[in-house]
Amino acid sequence: MVNEFRLDPESLSFTLITNRSEGCKACKGKGNDIASAPFMRGRVKVYEIKDDVQPSKYELSGEFFKSSLADGYEEVIVDSDNHENKSKTFTVEEIEQLLSILEDRINSLDKYKLGQNMMITRTQEEHGYFDLLLLPIPRKETKGCFECESLKNASNREIYSTENFLVYVPFAPRSDFEIVVAPKRHIGFGQCDPMLLFDLAGVVKKLSGIHEKEATWAISQNAGGHFKLKFLGGKANPYDLLEIKIATINPDLLAKEIRETKKL
Numbered sequence: 001m002v003n004e005f006r007l008d009p010e011s012l013s014f015t016l017i018t019n020r021s022e023g024c025k026a027c028k029g030k031g032n033d034i035a036s037a038p039f040m041r042g043r044v045k046v047y048e049i050k051d052d053v054q055p056s057k058y059e060l061s062g063e064f065f066k067s068s069l070a071d072g073y074e075e076v077i078v079d080s081d082n083h084e085n086k087s088k089t090f091t092v093e094e095i096e097q098l099l100s101i102l103e104d105r106i107n108s109l110d111k112y113k114l115g116q117n118m119m120i121t122r123t124q125e126e127h128g129y130f131d132l133l134l135l136p137i138p139r140k141e142t143k144g145c146f147e148c149e150s151l152k153n154a155s156n157r158e159i160y161s162t163e164n165f166l167v168y169v170p171f172a173p174r175s176d177f178e179i180v181v182a183p184k185r186h187i188g189f190g191q192c193d194p195m196l197l198f199d200l201a202g203v204v205k206k207l208s209g210i211h212e213k214e215a216t217w218a219i220s221q222n223a224g225g226h227f228k229l230k231f232l233g234g235k236a237n238p239y240d241l242l243e244i245k246i247a248t249i250n251p252d253l254l255a256k257e258i259r260e261t262k263k264l
């Protein structure tokens with residue numbers, strides 16, 4: 001089965017139809033790294049994920065129902081050789097180093113035109129890795145920068161601020177526990193200098209400790225190019241956060257199977 005994105009014309013949300021295989025993405029990629037960088041006493045390794053997103057010659061165009069062979073790019077950036085996660089014990093310097101590796105990945109992928117819609121997630125208690133997704137599905141455009149407006153209007157939802165970042169609870173959170181860390185100036189994740197990343201790492205370190213249960217870090221960027229890092233309660237993958245639903249059974253094949261076997 002070929003992976004495919006389909007647009008639901010009523011909700012304007014996308015579904016990825018995929019035969020994705022289960023299991024830990026970081027463990028499955030082991031031994032097939034396409035890039036690596038030194039980290040702590042070992043190396044951070046990058047594995048390409050070929051299940052869900054692949055090159056496509058089709059555009060998301062058409063009249064009412066839009067469909068495209070899954071196009072885009074996914075990779076995992078893994079900081080632990082074993083199925084374990086050291087997120088909570090990282091120092092600020094180590095977090096800064098990881099953020100800097102992510103920034104390098106984003107900047108080095110930039111030249112391939114893999115898509116603009118970026119999402120990077122890391123779930124605290126799974127295997128220690130970042131799941132990076134770049135999709136051609138367009139980001140929603142807003143009048144003016146949504147993040148700049150959110151920063152101006154955080155008021156009683158503000159938690160604290162550093163020299164460069166404001167930490168606040170969003171106006172319309174999508175889950176019970178959601179905190180946004182956004183740079184005060186309009187800047188993309190790929191343009192952060194080491195000082196900015198160090199400041200961000202300090203915030204991440206503080207926030208990592210406050211949520212007792214599993215949490216997910218998520219880095220994204222809006223259509224205007226302003227990035228943010230979110231802290232969410234529970235597990236989440238980049239597709240969840242881009243609000244892309246996943247169906248593992250092809251709808252056309254499902255209909256065929258029911259027609260042929262159920263004698264309705």
Ligand SMILES: [Zn+2]
Binds near residue numbers: 024027082127
């Ligand atoms: Zn694993």
Ligand SMILES: [Zn+2]
Binds near residue numbers: 185186187226
């Ligand atoms: Zn902005």
